[in-house]
Amino acid sequence: MYRTHNCGELGLKDIGIEVILSGWIQKIRNLGSLLFIDIRDYFGITQLIISKKLMKENTFLGKEFLIKIKGKVVKRLSKNYNIPTGEIEILVSHIDLLNPSLSTPFTIENETDGNEEIRMIYRYLDIRRNIMxxxxxxxxxxxxxxxxxxxxxxxxxxxxxxxxxxxxxxxxxxxxxxxxxxxxxxxxxxxxxxxxxxxxxxxxxxxxxxxxxxxxxxxxxxxxxxxxxxxxxxxxxxxxxxxxxxxxxxxxxxxxxxxxxxxxxxxISYSDAIKMYGTDTPDIRFDMSFLEFNNLVKTKNINFLKTQELVIGIQIKKCYNIHDNDKMNSFLKTTKNKNFFWIKYSYNKTLFFSKKNFLNKEIIKIFVQHFKASPGDLLFFSYGEKKETREKLGKIRLKIADLLNLNNSKIFKPxxxxxxxxxxxxxxxxxxxxxxxxxxxxxxxxxxxxxxxxxxxxxxxxxxxxxxxxxxxxxxxxxxxxxxxxxxxxxxxxxxxxxxxxxxxxxxxxxxxxxxxxxxxxxxxxxxxxxxxxxxxxxIAFPKNNYGKDMMTNAPYFLEKEKLKELHLR
Missing domain, CATH: 3.30.930.10 (Bira Bifunctional Protein; Domain 2)
Known part of the structure; x- marks a missing residue:
């Protein structure tokens, strides 16, 4: 018998009973006369107490060694309320080594030190982590x-x-x-x-x-x-x-x-999605739908813009404080000379803007009044060929939402x-x-x-x-x-x-x-x-990487000439 119970089910109700557990060693703490071991299986973790005398009768134990133990359930003095078995521990009377383990290429912990590539190569070890x-x-x-x-x-x-x-x-x-x-x-x-x-x-x-x-x-x-x-x-x-x-x-x-x-x-229709958001997969957790300004720029005779195929803009309300948004400032600087311009209306009612070569106070006021903008608002504009203009402003919309933390992963908007x-x-x-x-x-x-x-x-x-x-x-x-x-x-x-x-x-x-x-x-x-x-x-239990490669099995791989011949490929 490899186990009478699993490593996640024992509690105060089981005090005094003899149990057999099998699992991997998660942690070892050597206190000299006593050894404390956390043993882990699919169901959870249980702490073991092993005497120095018992250890002398056994070979060296290390992390991820697979062991089978027999012992009595006792009340734990220093309780761990973070795990279901944290009020008890097992006083071990017998221990068997089922299988040793090499030192693992990364720590088998929720917060592991292994990068994605190494964890995909050793996916079976990654699956041992609770989070996976x-x-x-x-x-x-x-x-x-x-x-x-x-x-x-x-x-x-x-x-x-x-x-x-x-x-x-x-x-x-x-x-x-x-x-x-x-x-x-x-x-x-x-x-x-x-x-x-x-x-x-x-x-x-x-x-x-x-x-x-x-x-x-x-x-x-x-x-x-x-x-x-x-x-x-x-x-x-x-x-x-x-x-x-x-x-x-x-x-x-x-x-x-x-x-x-x-x-x-x-x-909404596909055509409306493109017109309003520049994409057929719009995120509607935040608004910021597009407004078109072709009629406005022609009516107001804004020379540079009235020749463009499309002029569109978005309004981000009550979002902007020039003194405490360094990320936004940095982002706005990168948008210069890319068929974009922006107007930010600071909380002290000062107007800041890009594209100073063709924007002036009169033009700025036209846009601010059209949006009915308030202090703290950011207005962002894109112009040029229709398809490209909508696509670019769609990406800007998502970037701004990210900078302002508007895409809350706990909110779902189908x-x-x-x-x-x-x-x-x-x-x-x-x-x-x-x-x-x-x-x-x-x-x-x-x-x-x-x-x-x-x-x-x-x-x-x-x-x-x-x-x-x-x-x-x-x-x-x-x-x-x-x-x-x-x-x-x-x-x-x-x-x-x-x-x-x-x-x-x-x-x-x-x-x-x-x-x-x-x-x-x-x-x-x-x-x-x-x-x-x-x-x-x-x-996904065994995924491919971003190049379609199985890092663990090394697929795809070359076939031998004989196999190619058998398949009539040579």
Whole structure:
């Protein structure tokens, strides 16, 4: 028997009983005649008392050595109320060394001295830290809650293939050579998109899957080349039905996991998001939406600005004290000569401004009066070409929010972004590409644009943005074969390519396709957001680094010539 109890459950109720515990040595304190050891397992930590005489009978012990002990539970004199077992300790009568340990490359503590790279190389040691173990427990609890909630609401969990035929879905696919079929390849699924639509055609009413997906693109702090998706699809639904149910879903998750009650989710169109915030993933924990000034600068004849394609600005209210915001002062200095200018209205009613070559007191007063600015306000402006101007001011908006601590990680503000463009032109390839994916349905009122002006077509799509992070993305799907064929042609696919890549899918359209739609949420991002973290790797047991490398197993790696030959690659 390796244990009668675990290292996290013993307390005052157990005083006097004989126990057997097994675990790793967390700490050793040598007081001469007595040795105090903290032993740790998955469940917690228990303090041991070992006599010098007993130690003489045993080999040297060190941190992370794995031991098994037998002893009596006694009352602890110096109590530790920071751990559940802090009122007792074990008077050890027998000790066995199960396995020794090398000196670890970093400390197995919450506040470790190991950097991310070394902790990824020795991930199994990193997982021993309480903070990592807790992260994996949180992910497990979230996954179970999701699974139970969707099951209770009529969703059927169904697995779909990971080895599929290559289809253009937007991102690059990983490909897998076939040994049995020379010079032919599988692709690792970027998502279960086609299969979940086929399930709807097969008469499944509501489907979900917590599934691994693969995309051959650059990793970063909020993205991995293999990631986990909460994939959902529903038959006989419109946009309203999907948004209503999954708002309910997200509210339930936040309440159950974090005891946070979310307000109703507002929604805005993609075009309004770009106009108001310069991005399709706006953070609405703080306001600072854009105001346009083209009419004002023309009316007031502000020569330099009236020739610009777009002039926009934001107002940050009651935020600025020139005497105690060094970070803001430093930031404002870096914005010179970059198609920006700013006006700060200090609390002593003095006006400060940049761009002194074209701004004067008269122009400044025009803007201050237009904003109805008060002392303490900061006004920030951007001008130039429309797209670039909005993007730049959007980044400035986020930077200012960061400097002023407006992006509180304990506040959550969800927002639906709807009606994204169906297609966008790509100059490099000289053809259209899907903004979402090729199976997204156009809005009914825009279908007449589809043949001659496809760039004007909006889609029945929706993204869920929480605190500036895309958490979910979905759409109503095309259920009309002619429209699906037309989309494929706009994407530059020949009839032969359509047949070879999607023939099986289009064939299914001939057997009665129900109206259907769905959404997929990034599980890694969701748990990361819920816990206010900034790196999804902290909630993945064995993640890749930002270059897609597994630092522990050293994947990807070279294949031997014989293996390449077997796969018909040499």
């Amino acid at each position: 173990k807790k992260n994996l427990m949180i992910r497990h609890n979230l996954t179970m809650e999701i699974r139970n909630f969707l099951s209770d609401n009529g969703f059927l969990e169904i697995e779909t293939p990971m080895l599929i035929n290559y289809t253009p879905e937007g991102a690059r696919s990983f490909v897998v050579p076939s040994r049995i079929h020379p010079n032919q390849f599988y692709a690792l699924a970027q998502s279960p998109q086609l299969f979940k639509q086929l399930l709807m055609i097969g008469g499944i009413d509501k489907y979900f899957q917590i599934v691994k997906c693969f995309r051959d693109e650059d990793s970063r702090s909020d993205r991995q080349i293999e990631f986990t998706q909460i994939d959902c699809e529903m038959s006989f639904v419109e946009v309203y039905d999907v948004l209503k149910f999954f708002e309910y879903f997200i509210k339930h998750i936040f309440k159950k996991i974090r005891n946070i009650k979310l307000d109703s989710f507002p929604s 927002l639906w972004i709807k009606d994204l463009p169906l297609l966008e032109w790509e100059d490099k390839s000289n053809k259209y590409k899907s903004v979402h994916h090729p199976f997204t349905s156009p809005k009914e009122e825009d279908i007449h644009f589809l043949k001659k002006n496809p760039k004007n077509v909006r889609s029945q799509s929706y993204d869920l943005i929480i605190n500036g992070i895309e958490i979910g993305s979905g759409s109503i799907r095309i259920h009309n074969k002619n429209i699906q064929n037309l989309i494929f042609k706009h994407l530059g696919l020949s009839q032969k390519e359509i047949e070879s890549k999607f023939g099986f899918f289009l064939k299914a359209f001939e057997y009665g396709v129900p109206p259907h739609g769905g959404i997929a949420f990034g599980l890694d991002r969701l748990v990361n957001l819920l816990e206010g973290n900034k790196n999804i790797k902290n909630f």
